[in-house]
Amino acid sequence: MSGTSSRASAEHHYAHAAARHYKDAAYLQDGGRLPNADYHFGFAVECALKSLLLRFTAATMAPKKQGRPPAKAPWIPDPATGKVRHEYSHLPWVASDVALLTHGRSAARLSAALSNLTAFDSWSVEQRYLDGTAVVETEVAWRRTVAQEILTLHEQALITGRLQ
Numbered sequence: 592m593s594g595t596s597s598r599a600s601a602e603h604h605y606a607h608a609a610a611r612h613y614k615d616a617a618y619l620q621d622g623g624r625l626p627n628a629d630y631h632f633g634f635a636v637e638c639a640l641k642s643l644l645l646r647f648t649a650a651t652m653a654p655k656k657q658g659r660p661p662a663k664a665p666w667i668p669d670p671a672t673g674k675v676r677h678e679y680s681h682l683p684w685v686a687s688d689v690a691l692l693t694h695g696r697s698a699a700r701l702s703a704a705l706s707n708l709t710a711f712d713s714w715s716v717e718q719r720y721l722d723g724t725a726v727v728e729t730e731v732a733w734r735r736t737v738a739q740e741i742l743t744l745h746e747q748a749l750i751t752g753r754l755q
Contacts, residue, residue: 625726
């Protein structure tokens with residue numbers, strides 16, 4: 592990694608990580624590696640949503656306390672106190688947690704995509720430590736579809752500068 596890319600914004604890193612995890616997940620699923628594919632589809636969605644949060648909302652990676660290092664996950668400050676109102680670490684997130692992305696009439700497609708986040712209700716970052724026997728092919732396929740939809744909307748937002 593060059594010195595320039597390491598100084599890129601968090602939303603830049605999340606956007607590229609989303610695409611990378613999705614491509615890896617699709618490759619793994621196509622090769623029958625369902626547990627790892629499932630894991631990467633979750634991270635692809637998580638990264639795309641974090642990128643959107645940082646680009647289109649009051650979410651920040653700023654230190655939570657003065658003089659501390661930057662936050663490890665996007666967080667929304669309470670306007671009155673400046674303290675953490677909500678932090679976005681790992682999936683699963685409920686759609687209402689990111690509903691603040693859906694403003695105005697152009698957000699219908701994003702609202703629909705967010706309602707599909709239920710596909711990740713049983714997904715967990717902790718599955719990296721499990722034997723993979725609980726992974727179900729139909730769930731992986733559903734997660735791939737939802738991930739593809741969210742990443743498509745994310746890509747359109749990066750191109751147009753708007754959530755559509």
